[in-house]
Amino acid sequence: MQHYDVIVVGLGAMGSAAAFQLAKSGTKVLGLDQHTPPHIHGSTHGESRLTRQAIGEGFAYVPFALRAHEIWREIEAETGEKLLNEIGAVMISSDQSDQATAKKGFLATTEAAAKKFDIQHEMLTPAEVRSRFPNFLISDNEHAYFEPGAGYLRAEQCVDNQLKLAEKYGADLRYGQVVGEIMPQADGAVNVRTQQETFSAAKVILSAGPWVRSFLHPKWHDIFQPTRQVLHWLDIEKDHQSAWENSPAFAWPHGEEPDDFFYGMPSLAAPHQFKMASEFYGAPTLPEETNREVSRAEQDEFFRRHPKDRLLGLNPNVVRSATCLYTAAPDGQFIMDDHPDMENVFLVSPCSGHGFKHSAAIGEMLAQLMTKGETSYDISPFKLSRFNRV
Ligand SMILES: Cc1cc2nc3c(=O)[nH]c(=O)nc-3n(C[C@H](O)[C@H](O)[C@H](O)COP(=O)(O)OP(=O)(O)OC[C@H]3O[C@@H](n4cnc5c(N)ncnc54)[C@H](O)[C@@H]3O)c2cc1C
The missing domain is CATH 3.30.9.10 (D-Amino Acid Oxidase, subunit A, domain 2)
Known part of the structure; x- marks a missing residue:
């Protein structure tokens, strides 16, 4: 069985950003997706996404938006493709x-x-x-x-560029791989089974977008x-x-x-x-x-x-x-937290209709968490515990 430092399950807006940042940091990363992103089946298609920096959904998002704009510019400089259009x-x-x-x-x-x-x-x-x-x-x-300084992002190109950069920095990306099961092991490793193969990693990022409920107990389903x-x-x-x-x-x-x-x-x-x-x-x-x-x-x-x-x-x-x-989510906010039932699996569901603009910075936050066990971003407002489930 092939072993990785981190496996990213789902390579849409969040997963592509995480795979890019992890690969860039020298982490041995495997990215798996059931389709070939960017694609038209999830949350990230339809050309473009609005971006702004003063975030009306709450102050907690602003550091992500500010840093994301810097990262989009860094990616543009590296790829030569225009992603962020600051038309106001x-x-x-x-x-x-x-x-x-x-x-x-x-x-x-x-x-x-x-x-x-x-x-x-x-x-x-x-x-x-x-x-x-x-x-x-x-x-x-x-x-x-x-x-x-607000405007729009070419969303599908953002995903495409980050996946290409992830591969350039050594990520192993595999498409057409439906992840069926994520299985934490007694020794702390996590096995990830697709229809074709089983892989193992020290940590897993679960960024499955609107499919995330497949990996959660039904008691959580109404929250996603x-x-x-x-x-x-x-x-x-x-x-x-x-x-x-x-x-x-x-x-x-x-x-x-x-x-x-x-x-x-x-x-x-x-x-x-x-x-x-x-x-x-x-x-x-x-x-x-x-x-x-x-x-x-x-x-x-x-x-x-x-x-x-x-x-x-x-x-x-x-x-x-x-x-x-x-x-x-019922409160319209993000969920970014440890998986409630699976050790060493981090769950990232930053949608509720306003996640894309932050995705580049969320990728950076995830890479910090996976490689250092901590992050410079404050993610405490995005915990599952706010929903009081037992
Ligand atoms: C109509 C619309 C408009 C929006 N407008 C804005 C906007 O203006 N500004 C903004 O900031 N945000 C906006 N958003 C929100 C933003 O687009 C989302 O926050 C973001 O796209 C979510 O990305 P994601 O990575 O979570 O999901 P996705 O991009 O859908 O990625 C999930 C990936 O996981 C893969 N996957 C799932 N299950 C499995 C499995 N079992 N095995 C393998 N792979 C799997 C899928 O194939 C998919 O590629 C909008 C969203 C929509 C739908």
Whole structure:
């Protein structure tokens, strides 16, 4: 049986970052994935992901976001490929809507985080938004936060680049390998069995995204809830394209319902097109049972509830849509902790819809933990114990 220092189970956003950082540190690492990432079956496809540094989901994330931006730049320098596009992001809301949506206090926390961590930003009045970003039809009772260093990441290229770098630094990466069982041994080693082979390691990182429940006792399953998400691409009408030139990305909590929140960024496929989605956790599903079809009615409903009357000059007929999966924790926060039942297995489930931007730094954190037994990042807010299960 082949033995490694670390085996990474799942090579998506988190696993690819971990494999890269581990290999770079000289660790003997094996990465296993059932597919060949980047792929369209998990949480990391659909071109791009929004990134920002003042994190509205909580101060605990900011050190990850700040460091991740540095690492994306380091990877760009090493590969020569552009990954991080700092086109800026504008976040718009009224005080009332900011408290009403599922991401309660998103805008207020974003502003507070920017002040606390000295992140460059501006607060804008409706008149200032109309003058600088005329494509956003802000209401008089709303205000905006603008972060010039925010933007989007080419998510699939980020994964691809990190896997290539991991291999360059000596990682053994194997695709088409479905991990069936992770088996801690009496001597502290951990065996990992795929359909083809069994491997052994001193430590295992479990980064299986929306499939993570296969490796957890059912009592934990409701804490790792895969949910179906839909991304939509919309064309900007010819007459209004000038108003969208150099548009920043956006996030917009706008109503009274928990899911009155949408966000968007430029399409990578076509110049006068924006990709957008609503921010909600939706009905629980399983990766293999998810309805991957998006109906015209679903597209029309998205347009009616979100961009209509808020974004200027969009063609209401959604050009295309794609489904993707969140793994949502009940409190919308990350889970990064020792596996509750398996010794020397570290569980990393940083999704709930906002994990990608941090993934490069999460890879670094995981490499520190695996090689030194400790990390410079504060991961105490992400422990499973907050759910009080026995
Ligand atoms: C629609 C959508 C929009 C999002 N928008 C943003 C955003 O704007 N900004 C942001 O920061 N984040 C965003 N996120 C969240 C972000 O994309 C996720 O946090 C991130 O992709 C999660 O990565 P992961 O590595 O956990 O999962 P994945 O990338 O899905 O990786 C899991 C991997 O594990 C493999 N695997 C699973 N089980 C096994 C097994 N038994 N054997 C072998 N391999 C296995 C899978 O094949 C897969 O490759 C969004 C997510 C979605 C779905």
